[in-house]
Amino acid sequence: MNTATTANGHDVGHDAHEHHPKGVMRWIATTNHKDIGSMYLWFSFAMFLVGGCMALTIRSELFQPGLQIVQPEFFNQLTTLHGLIMVFGAIMPAFVGFANWMLPLQIGASDMAFGRMNNLSFWLLPPAALLLVGSMFVPGGAPAAGWTLYPPLTIQQGMGMDMAIFAIHILGISSIMGSINIITTIFNMRAPGMTLMKMPLFCWTWLVTAFLIIAVMPVFAGVVTMTLTDRHFGTSFFSAAGGGDPVLFQHIFWFFGHPEVYIVIIPGFGVVSQVISTFSRKPLFGYASMVYAVAAIGVLSFTVWAHHMYTTGMPVTAQLYFMYATMFIAVPTGVKIFNWTATMWRGSLSFETPMLFAIGFIFLFTVGGFSGLVLAMVVVDVQMQDTYYVVAHFHYTMVAGALFSAFAGAYYWLPKWTGHMYNEKLGQVHFWLSFVFFNMTFFVQHFLGIAGMPRRIPDYALQFADFNQISTVGAFGFGLSQLLFLYNVITCIKGGPKAPAKPWDGAEGLEWDVPSPAPYHTWEVQPIVK
């Protein structure tokens, strides 16, 4: 289906055209999608390390019962910042980085539609990150109300809360601009013959994601602004004393928040679909149904938000509606898992690092999907809500889901980006260590949650001690394993075996028709896709 060729035989090697400012101005002023993509990826990895250090501090405190390392107030600040930084600073920018690099290459466009806006949407990120991290150093410290920022607890916070609110505004503007760019590029700049239903699945997943972002980021910005006016300007949206309702916040937040979790995971679906097909040397099974499934997940994601709020005291009819609606999301998600399995069936499989991460993704994301199903059942959720079971569930989807798919994509396209092959053996070690330590960290948290350990507590009863200890050891193993990835990427940029234009024999798509490394300018003359 995606058998694209450069039919016009145009020479695609344009190294001589690399005229751009040198030094730091190249990066500040750039409108080149590859430069901006690289900056997004580096930024997200840096934030991943910052958020990871916070996670390790949290896990250290939880290594044994009692307060040893941090005090409860600071502990709450760490859990809050860890969540905000990982979701908005690490995972989302990582996939925007992939989109910047790969979308124009995959659809045969010379760049993103709006180069300067693209530049601005990246350069808004560092100030937002500074606000978030900097909030730890102001009087009162960082926000300590959890990444979900439920009032009235947010009303009690110091100015760190206001910094987080402004950071969210800025991040929202950045994501919306990025999404406008992606949608415009996909709709207007596809190569002749590249119909929508011929696009690689990564483009499709980003198209759906971009619409989700545009729909819900304003909602998030709105709800934190209401928090801001409640804090400083005498409104009482979320205070019963003034005629408001604290639970109103949760409804608005999760109307954003549930699509947000799909914003995080859907581009990963795209990466995994392409990687599985490449290393099975077989076209993706059920391309059309994959597209429909992603679109269905996108639409359904707006209809299930209150399953995060079963215990707030909503009427039983509302609980029933949200339970049934949530169950139906399992259907298109199941279709994706079946399609991936069918793609591998009777293929010619090989297991390079991208494939390992993609299979690891499917395996562990399914675990996260099943625990999601368990949580969807209201009566069971009443036992699990706000316990470590939920923490385990969403780390299976966010870490083993989104992060593993990002690793799959990074290893898959590194040869294209750098022109060198990464160290395959080291990549496989990175996968296996990540896989084992990930499960060691998070699988046991299911047990903690079932047994009744609430989340977001700095100290716990004695019966939870053993699993917490295992989890902490796993977390350190997982964190340290990521340094292997950093080392592998850096050595791959600096040298290594020369990568051919198409390093994976089963790969399909326009990005493999340009040389490796991809020249600074590509597809100045659009290819014709048959």
Next chain:
Amino acid sequence: MTRAAQGVGLLRLAGGVALTMLAQAANAAYRVNFQEPATKIAQTVYDLHMMMMYICGVIFVGVFGVMFYSIVKHRKATGRVAATFHENTTVEILWTVIPTIILLAMVWPVTKTLISMRDATGADITIKATGYQWKWGYDYIKGEGEGIKFKSVLSTPREQIEGKSPKGENYLLEVDNHLVVPVGKKVRILTTAEDVIHAWYVPALAVKQDAVPGFIRDAAFRADREGTFRGQCAELCGKDHGFMPIVVDVVSAEKYSAWVAEQKTKMAAVADDPSKVWTLDELKTRGEVVYTQNCAACHQPTGKGLPPAFPALDGSKIATGPKDGHLGIVLNGKAGTAMAAFGKQLSDAEIAAVVTYERNAWGNKVGDMVQPSEVKALRK
């Protein structure tokens, strides 16, 4: 090392980890399922969860059985050539429809249980649970025991939390006053909160209900066996969210009646005579108790606080300034901060005592005192 050798090594490692974990699972501390249910609904929830685990397990083994068959048999390394098929409408319809049917079959029994779980009508006893930062208050408002009210505060000593003394068996799951209910009777819990959102959560009773300030929510349970059941606040409520447990004693009807009688006499005995004039020493002694239960979590037993979020009282302008300003902030709280309005939580005598204590404790030596009548006059 060859790839095969790597694989064997990894398998060995995984096997070792699995064995260690199995061995440890034998240890009672490694609980891998719900706490023993103490109500019929909790038992149903337990069973439903097991049913889902079995269904999910079968699907998981099925799907990944197919995938791992491919991984083993369809390898390029064995010289396989890939097939070229890429769609099959029949199969695709089947694996959309069958999961839908399975899901509906799973969700139906849940629907029935949910409706009975949420049914809080016909309760024998109604108790209001109020979440405070960071303790629970209980008011028996209907049924046997009506009129009983008390606060329930963590009783684990600070030294255990800080590691200065060995931790007790019920570390962090123990309180000074247990909630007591009779076995076999339907108990309705009304939840609300004074400051931020809390959640009243007792796993063995299968109850978790958010306590939202300004609103009343409800939940119900009927315990079918006697025992002591422990839970915790389940909604992040600030600094000491992890330190406001819930302990429920389910007792026989006779024991419950005896407990109610005992509480009533106790309440009558400690009720303060509103016209009594207190001496400075009486106020300070009582005030220290009130301070420890209500103020020390933030302002610390030393009065030094945890600035800047929780200011020091020792040497503070308010605690050493005019009485009315000091009383005002304790009664009405301070908007936009964690300082709650204690006027609604504490009696006139308690507020008079704690304010007097704060003005004359640590380095504070104002020397004056507040009588309950002054507090009463200040209340609007």
